Amino acid sequence: MSTAKNQKPQHTPEGYRPNNTPTIINMVKEIKDKQNVKEVFIEQINPHTHIVDRVETKIVGIKIVFSAESRGLPMRIGTNTDKTMAEKYISNGTIKLLSDIIKIENPEVIGVRTHIEGAGAYHLIIGIVVEDFEQLPEHLPEDTVTFVCPPCRYAKFNINERNLKHRTGYGERMMADEYFVNGFRTDTNYVYNKQGFPFYVYDDTGDVLMKYEPIKTPKSPAEKFDSTIFKVVSIPDILCACSMTPPDSEEDVIFKYFSIQNQVSKLECSYMYNDDYYGFPTNTPIKGKYNSYFGSRVSSFDGLPDTVEKMIISGGIYLHISQLEFNGDNPIMLYNIAFNHLVELFLNKNPDYEQDQSKHIFARFRQANAASIFVPLTYKSV
Numbered sequence: 001m002s003t004a005k006n007q008k009p010q011h012t013p014e015g016y017r018p019n020n021t022p023t024i025i026n027m028v029k030e031i032k033d034k035q036n037v038k039e040v041f042i043e044q045i046n047p048h049t050h051i052v053d054r055v056e057t058k059i060v061g062i063k064i065v066f067s068a069e070s071r072g073l074p075m076r077i078g079t080n081t082d083k084t085m086a087e088k089y090i091s092n093g094t095i096k097l098l099s100d101i102i103k104i105e106n107p108e109v110i111g112v113r114t115h116i117e118g119a120g121a122y123h124l125i126i127g128i129v130v131e132d133f134e135q136l137p138e139h140l141p142e143d144t145v146t147f148v149c150p151p152c153r154y155a156k157f158n159i160n161e162r163n164l165k166h167r168t169g170y171g172e173r174m175m176a177d178e179y180f181v182n183g184f185r186t187d188t189n190y191v192y193n194k195q196g197f198p199f200y201v202y203d204d205t206g207d208v209l210m211k212y213e214p215i216k217t218p219k220s221p222a223e224k225f226d227s228t229i230f231k232v233v234s235i236p237d238i239l240c241a242c243s244m245t246p247p248d249s250e251e252d253v254i255f256k257y258f259s260i261q262n263q264v265s266k267l268e269c270s271y272m273y274n275d276d277y278y279g280f281p282t283n284t285p286i287k288g289k290y291n292s293y294f295g296s297r298v299s300s301f302d303g304l305p306d307t308v309e310k311m312i313i314s315g316g317i318y319l320h321i322s323q324l325e326f327n328g329d330n331p332i333m334l335y336n337i338a339f340n341h342l343v344e345l346f347l348n349k350n351p352d353y354e355q356d357q358s359k360h361i362f363a364r365f366r367q368a369n370a371a372s373i374f375v376p377l378t379y380k381s382v
Contacts, residue, residue: 046187056149059110059149063144068119068275109203110202113197117229153215154214191217191227199212232319234316235374236315238313247289248289263308265296277296279365295311316378
């Protein structure tokens with residue numbers, strides 16, 4: 001929120017405070033009061049992943065609103081991500097200006113996701129951690145907001161993308177994202193806690209140091225999936241330029257397409273869709289065996305080279321399944337829901353629909369930011 005002259009920044013709708021705090025949070029508060037610590041180590045899951053309890057964290061920062069359609073489409077302009085936004089506001093001096101105005105030396109630079117709606121839509125606040133909001137100056141950088149992260153238990157992932165000797169961590173942020181939605185779920189009993197807010201901690205160059213995902217222990221089977229979003233949508237026919245691998249092929253269809261995608265991305269028909277990747281199967285003469293397709297969306301097949309397959313995903317009514325947390329380009333949990341839990345989680349609660357067996361489930365990948373699954377539906381016959 002921009003601040004007017006002689007007016008202090010107010011708490012914005014991003015602000016959040018729970019009415020009733022769990023026992024564990026009260027314990028963290030007591031520890032903070034005694035030791036003045038920001039987080040308490042609980043357990044180590046692997047060399048780069050820990051469980052910690054964080055105390056309440058106050059942030060002053062710049063708000064950016066993200067959606068899948070605001071990430072810099074078309075790709076030729078450049079794709080915006082949390083990291084690029086952190087690099088932008090650090091490199092252009094905004095974060096230093098903010099810390100100088102508030103008079104904080106060597107601030108903890110943080111990027112918090114709020115207002116998470118799934119499928120790549122959320123608010124991002126890039127800013128610094130402060131002790132309180134009481135003495136904030138009147139004149140702050142444009143679009144400055146205040147926000148409170150409530151006390152919460154987190155999975156903490158150390159990141160070391162540049163392989164610096166004095167750091168430890170995952171060699172790529174996406175590795176941590178994918179571990180969280182796959183291996184972490186089998187290595188522990190924790191699931192995503194939608195009452196919390198995921199965030200990154202950055203160094204003074206915008207390099208990611210740590211990733212925090214809010215977690216909880218589910219109290220019921222349904223709570224394991226309560227961060228899943230189900231939305232019935234109408235989809236037009238989707239034209240895809242793809243690569244294909246036959247059943248039981250050892251070749252990875254994704255990397256097969258990536259090896260030729262430059263032949264597609266330079267064409268006008270791909271101009272508005274370079275961020276949209278799709279994966280889907282097709283039938284073969286052998287029952288239970290499917291061809292695998294992966295490629296990018298195009299506006300027409302005009303001018304496409306013979307090296308790519310030209311496929312159409314049939315439009316119609318689909319159930320769009322996404323998550324409140326951000327699973328990068330690994331939709332494995334969503335596939336698990338679509339194939340193993342669809343009846344209990346959606347169809348039993350929406351008896352007017354049934355799965356359309358004449359079409360296949362397909363996945364959409366938005367430039368590695370948010371993977372979604374689409375399940376074809378039809379109305380039940382009366």
